[in-house]
Each structure stands twice: as C-alpha cells, then as structure tokens.
Amino acid sequence: MSKSLYLQNLKCYNVIMNEKVILILVDGMRPDAFTSCGNPYADKLLSESAYTLNAATVMPSVTLPVHFSLFHSVPPVRHGVTTNIYTPPVRPIDGLFEKLNAAGKKSAMFYSWGELRDVARPGSLSHSLFRNGYIYDDAGELLTDAAIKFINTDAPDFLFLYLGKTDGVGHDCGWMSEEQLSCVNNAISCIKRIIAAAEGYTVIVTADHGGHDRMHGTDMPEDMTIPVIVRGAGFKPGKFENKVTITDIAPTVAGLVGCDVAPEWEGSALFRK
Numbered sequence: 001m002s003k004s005l006y007l008q009n010l011k012c013y014n015v016i017m018n019e020k021v022i023l024i025l026v027d028g029m030r031p032d033a034f035t036s037c038g039n040p041y042a043d044k045l046l047s048e049s050a051y052t053l054n055a056a057t058v059m060p061s062v063t064l065p066v067h068f069s070l071f072h073s074v075p076p077v078r079h080g081v082t083t084n085i086y087t088p089p090v091r092p093i094d095g096l097f098e099k100l101n102a103a104g105k106k107s108a109m110f111y112s113w114g115e116l117r118d119v120a121r122p123g124s125l126s127h128s129l130f131r132n133g134y135i136y137d138d139a140g141e142l143l144t145d146a147a148i149k150f151i152n153t154d155a156p157d158f159l160f161l162y163l164g165k166t167d168g169v170g171h172d173c174g175w176m177s178e179e180q181l182s183c184v185n186n187a188i189s190c191i192k193r194i195i196a197a198a199e200g201y202t203v204i205v206t207a208d209h210g211g212h213d214r215m216h217g218t219d220m221p222e223d224m225t226i227p228v229i230v231r232g233a234g235f236k237p238g239k240f241e242n243k244v245t246i247t248d249i250a251p252t253v254a255g256l257v258g259c260d261v262a263p264e265w266e267g268s269a270l271f272r273k
Helices: 003-012 031-036 041-047 064-073 095-102 114-119 139-155 165-173 178-197 248-257
Strands: 022-025 050-056 109-112 126-129 158-163 202-206 225-231
Touching: 022 165, 022 178, 022 248, 031 041, 031 050, 031 178, 031 202, 041 139, 041 178, 041 225, 064 095, 064 114, 064 225, 095 109, 095 248, 109 114, 109 139, 114 126, 126 139, 139 158, 158 178, 165 178, 178 202, 202 248
Parallel strands: 022 158, 022 202, 109 126, 109 158
Antiparallel strands: 050 225, 202 225
C-alpha cells in the first residue's frame, strides 16, 4: 500500500492518528471457542466492538510464521519465517515495532513463549517482559498483572500481550476440548481486566491460528479462521463488512498510533466509523 493511499484511507474514516493501542493475542483461539467457552464477557465485548469471527490467518498456520506476518504485514513467502525456528530474512522488512520506534512511540511486549523475541529488532522496544509459559502455569495471569501495572505507570503508545496457554492445552488435550475451552475462558477474563484498566485505549483481540484434533498448521478452515475484535472510539460496533486478514493488524495499529507504514506491507488498515 502506498503512503498516499494509506493516508487517504485514514482521512476517509475520520481517524484521529494519535491513539494508544493494546493488542492481545490468544494463541490457538478459534472463533467458536471464543463464543462458546462460557465466559459472559465474550458477548459483551462483541457488542461493544467492530469485529469478525471469520478473519484469515496465513499459511503455514504455525505460531512464529503467523506472528511475523502479523507484525510485518506480509505472508511467510515474503518474510521467510516458515517454521517455529527464526530465520533472518534475506530482504529485511521493517515491522510494526520498528516503525513505531522510528516515530518516537513507546512500545512494550509481554509474552510467555521465548521465540517471539525475534518479532521485534533489538532497540525497538521500550519495555519487554518474558515469563516462561512452560514453567509458570499462571504465566498469562502474571503477564496480565504486569501489563496493567505498566499501562498505569508508563502509558505506552502500543502494548502487545501474548496469552499462550490455550495453544499448549490444545496440543495436550485437543482443540475445543473442555480443558482448552477453560483456558479460553481464563484468557477472556484477562482481556476483561486489561480493558477495565486501560481507559482510553483501543484494544484489539485476535489469535494467530485455530486448530483441530491436537494440531494446527494446515489450510483447514479450523486452522485458518481467527477472530479479530477491535474495541475503541474509532470503531462503530458491528461486523466488519470486508474480508479481514491477520496482515491488516499492523497497518491498523500504525494508523491509530500515528506512524508510517512500511512500503512493503500488504495489509489494509481496518476502520469502521
């Protein structure tokens, strides 16, 4: 997307380009898990948000490749990360964290899976906290507590919170199992706490992929379909009319916070005013 077209898009949607944004990703959360896990806040959040329960992730629908596509707004064939092992790209593309840093914005990342460290280049984050989800069973709750504290003390322009237990339980017990739905329920409770503590922030909730049986990574709809939920002043509640993909998230955040997109990015900013 060209910069001029991007700015026209924002003007068309009447967006104020100086917002603060929180992105919460629940690893492996299928849309039907979000709506059927039994947490009453799920329906309330949808009623207050612009959303789709039919967004698309990228192939391969694997955690690290998808995160690179999310933060760099290109498919794996462009960024070159195709497994959960990081491979430096032959032709580097500036990601969301790099563009925010270049614009003088303060970004933070709270995560429980160590491989995600490579989605941000050294020096592009103002703050990060890693809590190993394989060691701490309550890593999601601990990271949520830490994120809320950081929001209250430092008011970052952009904060990324990764909740990963849902994926591990999916592999152990199966997608849509009672155990995994319980994890999704807990993740939604964390999301509720973040939203209550982050007045004035736009909050985006999504997943990297879904899953089936005890796996993911295929092009099956169960693996490829994700929710994208956006709650904020610039978004009228209701369903997004156009098809949404995970590559749309980086330009959406950039547009809200007020920084340039990279010329290589392929996604489109999402606004529903």
